[in-house]
Amino acid sequence: MKIAFPASADKSEALIDERFARCPFFCFYDFDTNQMEFKENMLRNGAGGIGLQVAEFMANHGVNKVFAVEFGPKAKDMLTKLHIETQLITAGKTVQQIIDENRPA
Amino acid sequence: MKKPFEIVILSGKGGTGKTSVTAAFASLAKHAVFTDCDVDAADLHLVLSPDIYQQEEFSSGAKAVVDTDKCTSCGLCKDVCRFSALAYSGDIPVIDEYACEGCGLCSIVCPVDAITIENYNNNHIYFATCRFGPMVYGKLGIAEENSGKLVSKIRQYARELAQKHHAEIIITDGPPGIGCPVISAVTGSDLVLAVTEPTMSGWHDLDRLIEMIGGFKTPVFVVINKYDLNEEMTRVIEGNLLAKNIRVIGKIPYSDTMVLALLEAKTINEFDPSGYIAGELTRIWETITLTYEQNK
Amino acid sequence: MKIAITSGKGGTGKTTVSTGLFHILNRYLKHHVQLLDCDVEEPDCHIFIKASKTAVYPVNLLIPEINANICTFCGKCKAACAFNAIVMLPPAKFIEVSADMCHGCGACTYVCPENAITEKHKSIGQVSHFDYYAKDEFIEGRMHIGSALQTRVIRETITHARQQGVILFDSPPGTSCPVIATVSKSDYVVMVTEPTPFGLNDLILMAETVKQLGKKHGIVINKAGLNYKPLYDYITQNNIPLLGEIPFRKELASAYSKGEIVAESSPEIRSLFEGITKKILFETSLNS
Numbered sequence: 001m002k003i004a005f006p007a008s009a010d011k012s013e014a015l016i017d018e019r020f021a022r023c024p025f026f027c028f029y030d031f032d033t034n035q036m037e038f039k040e041n042m043l044r045n046g047a048g049g050i051g052l053q054v055a056e057f058m059a060n061h062g063v064n065k066v067f068a069v070e071f072g073p074k075a076k077d078m079l080t081k082l083h084i085e086t087q088l089i090t091a092g093k094t095v096q097q098i099i100d101e102n103r104p105a
Numbered sequence: 106m107k108k109p110f111e112i113v114i115l116s117g118k119g120g121t122g123k124t125s126v127t128a129a130f131a132s133l134a135k136h137a138v139f140t141d142c143d144v145d146a147a148d149l150h151l152v153l154s155p156d157i158y159q160q161e162e163f164s165s166g167a168k169a170v171v172d173t174d175k176c177t178s179c180g181l182c183k184d185v186c187r188f189s190a191l192a193y194s195g196d197i198p199v200i201d202e203y204a205c206e207g208c209g210l211c212s213i214v215c216p217v218d219a220i221t222i223e224n225y226n227n228n229h230i231y232f233a234t235c236r237f238g239p240m241v242y243g244k245l246g247i248a249e250e251n252s253g254k255l256v257s258k259i260r261q262y263a264r265e266l267a268q269k270h271h272a273e274i275i276i277t278d279g280p281p282g283i284g285c286p287v288i289s290a291v292t293g294s295d296l297v298l299a300v301t302e303p304t305m306s307g308w309h310d311l312d313r314l315i316e317m318i319g320g321f322k323t324p325v326f327v328v329i330n331k332y333d334l335n336e337e338m339t340r341v342i343e344g345n346l347l348a349k350n351i352r353v354i355g356k357i358p359y360s361d362t363m364v365l366a367l368l369e370a371k372t373i374n375e376f377d378p379s380g381y382i383a384g385e386l387t388r389i390w391e392t393i394t395l396t397y398e399q400n401k
Numbered sequence: 402m403k404i405a406i407t408s409g410k411g412g413t414g415k416t417t418v419s420t421g422l423f424h425i426l427n428r429y430l431k432h433h434v435q436l437l438d439c440d441v442e443e444p445d446c447h448i449f450i451k452a453s454k455t456a457v458y459p460v461n462l463l464i465p466e467i468n469a470n471i472c473t474f475c476g477k478c479k480a481a482c483a484f485n486a487i488v489m490l491p492p493a494k495f496i497e498v499s500a501d502m503c504h505g506c507g508a509c510t511y512v513c514p515e516n517a518i519t520e521k522h523k524s525i526g527q528v529s530h531f532d533y534y535a536k537d538e539f540i541e542g543r544m545h546i547g548s549a550l551q552t553r554v555i556r557e558t559i560t561h562a563r564q565q566g567v568i569l570f571d572s573p574p575g576t577s578c579p580v581i582a583t584v585s586k587s588d589y590v591v592m593v594t595e596p597t598p599f600g601l602n603d604l605i606l607m608a609e610t611v612k613q614l615g616k617k618h619g620i621v622i623n624k625a626g627l628n629y630k631p632l633y634d635y636i637t638q639n640n641i642p643l644l645g646e647i648p649f650r651k652e653l654a655s656a657y658s659k660g661e662i663v664a665e666s667s668p669e670i671r672s673l674f675e676g677i678t679k680k681i682l683f684e685t686s687l688n689s
Binding site: 046048050052056059060 | 484486
């Protein structure tokens with residue numbers, strides 16, 4: 001299973017970012033291979049419709065589940081349509097914490 | 106870092122006293138950041154007298170520009186434009202910059218690449234400090250598209266300012282109406298305070314606003330300003346809101362104090378701290394902070 | 402003659418003035434007059450102009466639908482969309498246009514090499530005609546709640562205006578694109594303000610806008626009584642005709658709150674509105 005969530009910087013001890021579509025980085029983690037990858041969110045400075053485009057970005061990266069403090073209604077609908085699970089997380093945690101807490105049993 | 110609690114003050118109809126109420130909250134709130142998202146007629150700064158320390162330009166729209174040297178007057182651009190934004194003046198296509206939505210179709214169809222889409226940078230965002238704390242506000246350039254992008258950007262900066270200053274609350278003076286800038290002001294906020302007045306149009310507009318917000322699940326509180334100008338209408342509005350399960354958290358009587366405070370560029374709570382209206386506004390603010398505390 | 406009634410700040414009395422002018426022109430000055438409510442986000446004129454609806458015309462947008470079975474996922478439509486409204490996922494054969502983001506410009510349909518796109522009507526508002534004194538004299542534009550394309554509804558509303566007689570536009574507040582859509586189609590602009598710092602600040606923005614558009618204009622001060630000198634100084638210094646002043650009185654506020662035409666609340670107020678109306682007619686006749 002591959003997950004993704006917004007990060008405030010590209011390192012595992014960084015805090016998660018509270019914005020979904022406009023965060024600076026996304027952290028991708030593949031539980032099958034235990035590979036962690038950060039990608040800069042190049043979409044964040046777009047004018048409008050960013051939530052939709054980020055949903056597409058997630059799907060193109062083969063993500064199965066997305067975590068965020070808050071999802072916009074358009075982004076959430078599109079993620080659902082693209083068969084990507086969404087789950088809310090509380091702010092103030094680190095990237096590593098999110099990965100550890102959501103590791104499948 | 107916890108996400109700050111975001112309160113947006115709206116009204117549907119203009120002129121109900123939204124900005125005076127926002128300003129009063131500014132003098133009551135502790136550890137808050139203030140924003141004016143009524144970018145089309147920004148007035149909050151007239152009361153809060155902020156000192157601007159930084160400003161930036163902001164583009165909220167793009168428009169087509171024709172290079173008349175390259176243009177062969179084929180007329181394709183005019184044919185495809187659905188916004189009637191192109192007209193020919195003799196052989197030269199002229200863009201109606203007020204009608205152009207910047208979709209770029211004309212530039213796609215142009216066989217000689219004579220049309221480009223250019224961003225307009227007529228809008229401004231100001232970072233400032235006022236006597237109650239940090240403030241960020243925007244001003245739309247004249248005739249600019251009020252698409253809500255400027256509102257979203259201001260709110261994003263307000264969140265960043267709140268993190269920097271460890272502020273727990275963001276208080277936003279919102280735009281009137283129910284269109285795109287209002288939708289941008291409500292998106293992601295934690296509480297809407299709607300300021301209305303006891304008039305048929307005040308209610309009509311509030312009703313449309315509430316229906317629009319209904320799509321967001323953001324809780325709404327209502328304050329009836331100038332409630333004694335028509336007490337019967339006030340009762341009608343209270344009844345209608347009760348039926349919709351929306352709380353009226355305060356009623357403010359009509360008074361010259363509102364304008365007199367404004368003339369001295371003071372909030373009502375600074376101008377007449379022991380007066381009835383200041384007391385009522387303090388009570389309203391306490392109700393809001395209580396909701397915020399419960400939300401923690 | 403098309404006259405736009407505007408105000409930089411909301412709630413200054415725009416609707417009070419436009420319904421008052423309409424009433425006076427229609428009832429007392431026997432003019433061929435039409436009122437168009439262009440404040441499509443919050444149209445309020447109908448509260449004062451009590452008339453029965455005779456016809457409703459939808460305001461539609463053409464929204465594309467992409468047939469994923471025909472689509473080859475070449476990505477041309479997505480690249481052409483200036484509003485980021487298209488989401489595409491080729492491996493899943495998924496492609497969709499978000500109707501909320503779409504402006505209905507037709508760029509995607511134009512660029513699609515496979516003819517995979519068809520366009521369907523989506524209603525974003527309506528224009529209603531009202532029977533007022535047995536004539537089509539009151540027309541209202543109304544945007545559907547949740548839509549964000551107010552300017553489109555305004556433009557459509559204005560196409561319903563007659564070509565002769567006096568046409569009044571009740572404009573939205575502010576100075577941004579919906580206001581321009583209204584003001585740019587008018588010959589004369591009445592700017593309504595109030596004697597407060599907020600009123601003056603927003604009047605200045607409005608006056609600059611109107612000057613930029615090159616429209617002849619004048620000012621009506623509503624809720625007058627407070628001798629706010631900077632406003633009067635501004636009007637004198639800029640040589641803008643003062644068309645009249647409506648006093649602040651509790652009984653006028655009360656008439657307004659009940660949805661009554663303020664201009665008809667007393668003989669004195671009626672003659673005051675008549676004066677304003679005649680002054681506007683005079684100013685506009687100078688123009689032509």
